Amino acid sequence: MSAFGQIATLVRKDLLLEWRGRARTLSVVLFGIITLLLFSFATGPDTLALRQGAAGFLVLALLLSSTLALSEGFRVEHENHALEGLLLAPVVPGALFYGKAISNTLFLILLAPILTPVAVVLYAVEVGPGAFFGTIGLWALAAAGLSAPGTLFAAMTSRVRSQDVLLPVLLFPLVVPVLFASVKAIALTLSGDPMGQLASWTQLLVGFDVIYWVLCGVLFRFVVEEGV
Amino acid sequence: MKRFRWDAAVGLLGLALLLVGSYLGLFEAPAERHMGDVQRIMYVHVPTAWNAMLVLTAAFIFAIASVWTGKPKWDAVMTGATEAGVVMGALLIAQGMIWARPTWGIWWDWDVRLTTTLIMVILYAGILVLRSFVEDSDRRATWSAVAVIIGYVDVPLVYFCVRWWRSLHQIQSTPETVSSAMIVPLRINSFAILFIAIWFVAQRARLELARRRAEEVAPPPRRDRRQAEETNP
Amino acid sequence: MSEMAMPEGVIAGGWSYVLSAYGITAVVFIGYAWSLLRRRAAVSDGEEPK
Numbered sequence: 001m002s003a004f005g006q007i008a009t010l011v012r013k014d015l016l017l018e019w020r021g022r023a024r025t026l027s028v029v030l031f032g033i034i035t036l037l038l039f040s041f042a043t044g045p046d047t048l049a050l051r052q053g054a055a056g057f058l059v060l061a062l063l064l065s066s067t068l069a070l071s072e073g074f075r076v077e078h079e080n081h082a083l084e085g086l087l088l089a090p091v092v093p094g095a096l097f098y099g100k101a102i103s104n105t106l107f108l109i110l111l112a113p114i115l116t117p118v119a120v121v122l123y124a125v126e127v128g129p130g131a132f133f134g135t136i137g138l139w140a141l142a143a144a145g146l147s148a149p150g151t152l153f154a155a156m157t158s159r160v161r162s163q164d165v166l167l168p169v170l171l172f173p174l175v176v177p178v179l180f181a182s183v184k185a186i187a188l189t190l191s192g193d194p195m196g197q198l199a200s201w202t203q204l205l206v207g208f209d210v211i212y213w214v215l216c217g218v219l220f221r222f223v224v225e226e227g228v
Numbered sequence: 229m230k231r232f233r234w235d236a237a238v239g240l241l242g243l244a245l246l247l248v249g250s251y252l253g254l255f256e257a258p259a260e261r262h263m264g265d266v267q268r269i270m271y272v273h274v275p276t277a278w279n280a281m282l283v284l285t286a287a288f289i290f291a292i293a294s295v296w297t298g299k300p301k302w303d304a305v306m307t308g309a310t311e312a313g314v315v316m317g318a319l320l321i322a323q324g325m326i327w328a329r330p331t332w333g334i335w336w337d338w339d340v341r342l343t344t345t346l347i348m349v350i351l352y353a354g355i356l357v358l359r360s361f362v363e364d365s366d367r368r369a370t371w372s373a374v375a376v377i378i379g380y381v382d383v384p385l386v387y388f389c390v391r392w393w394r395s396l397h398q399i400q401s402t403p404e405t406v407s408s409a410m411i412v413p414l415r416i417n418s419f420a421i422l423f424i425a426i427w428f429v430a431q432r433a434r435l436e437l438a439r440r441r442a443e444e445v446a447p448p449p450r451r452d453r454r455q456a457e458e459t460n461p
Numbered sequence: 462m463s464e465m466a467m468p469e470g471v472i473a474g475g476w477s478y479v480l481s482a483y484g485i486t487a488v489v490f491i492g493y494a495w496s497l498l499r500r501r502a503a504v505s506d507g508e509e510p511k
Contacts, residue, residue, distance in 0.1 A: 263475075265476055427494075431501065434501065438501065
């Protein structure tokens with residue numbers, strides 16, 4: 001089987017597992033909604049402040065939900081030594097990484113059509129369809145930027161004690177560039193872009209995605225080869 | 229343990245130079261025109277910054293060597309450089325805050341270098357935390373090296389992001405005329421802190437190697453149990 | 462930290478800041494060096510192979 005075939009098979013397998021474990025998926029969605037709600041409580045009922053912070057809150061909700069999704073993705077693989085089975089199959093480590101990263105990205109993208117309307121309503125943002133779909137597109141780019149390093153680190157942290165605290169500690173400072181670029185781009189999409197900066201922040205976000213996907217794909221081999 | 233060690237000599241040389249350079253910076257160098265005596269912080273702050281970057285660059289190179297060869301000595305020096313980088317980065321932030329208070333009137337400003345340094349320190353501190361959680365020494369070496377490599381690539385990305393994010397912020401002015409009385413203590417302290425950093429890295433690397441030897445003699449119980457499970461299922 | 466009244470002018474004074482910056486540098490360097498030596502001694506005392 002070619003590497004692309006392997007990736008496709010792995011993604012299909014992960015999505016099927018996700019579908020079978022719907023309750024868990026639902027809990028991540030609920031977690032995201034609760035996060036959005038909490039941000040508005042923390043800010044207070046000031047509509048203007050909420051509207052200004054909407055992009056940041058949305059991306060933070062994505063970031064916080066992502067740690068739940070990422071660590072779960074590899075925990076499943078370690079139960080019953082499924083990962084060893086895959087590597088013996090033999091699946092090349094690169095295919096394993098990209099399969100996992102793609103399914104994590106898809107899972108996080110699925111949150112966007114649910115969380116974006118919630119944010120729009122809660123934070124009283126006025127959006128047309130263009131800005132709405134633009135936000136979802138930028139969310140997808142941000143999700144991709146989180147998923148590549150997230151998948152790499154989850155492969156490590158899922159096998160150590162205190163994995164729940166370790167993954168965010170490693171991932172959050174690393175993805176600060178993604179956070180900056182996506183918050184800025186989404187804010188410009190939601191509240192208008194008088195200076196025409198949206199394109200450059202979006203390009204920056206795409207650039208980060210490319211860097212992370214290439215670099216993490218190369219390094220993943222070392223992480224799984226070291227005695228599974 | 230009474231053997232002569234090169235790193236002890238380097239460390240002591242660094243300490244002596246630091247005392248000389250700081251004396252020159254504090255008492256001999258002229259006060260700066262705009263910032264006055266406060267500017268004397270520069271003689272310790274700027275060398276700390278340069279060497280913190282240098283040490284973390286070394287950590288990146290050692291990490292590549294560690295992943296490539298799998299030799300424990302590269303892992304040991306990488307750990308040393310990472311830890312020294314975190315310590316010096318934290319010190320750098322503290323010095324920067326002390327300098328910011330009288331010159332900018334605030335302890336913290338979302339300045340490019342300040343913000344990037346803070347994120348960098350947190351990032352590398354996280355890698356040290358990862359190390360402490362992994363019991364298998366080979367796995368610990370590879371994983372932390374991988375994290376160091378990604379972290380090092382990430383730092384410039386953070387820097388450019390913060391710079392664009394803060395694009396309205398003015399660029400810090402540099403003194404127009406720099407007299408040799410200012411250059412000399414700066415240079416002496418740069419080498420002083422470099423030598424001290426080398427001592428830190430060497431000492432921490434020896435500690436790491438000693439710990440590894442100790443682990444090989446008596447592996448931690450947890451690892452033992454898992455190996456036993458794997459051999460007789 | 463060291464004094465309550467702070468000089469408003471940028472040019473005058475500021476020695477307390479200078480001294481605290483050098484002081485914290487000394488404290489961090491000495492503290493880290495001490496921690497390295499102590500940790501090293503702990504390992505050697507425990508199970509130094511040779």
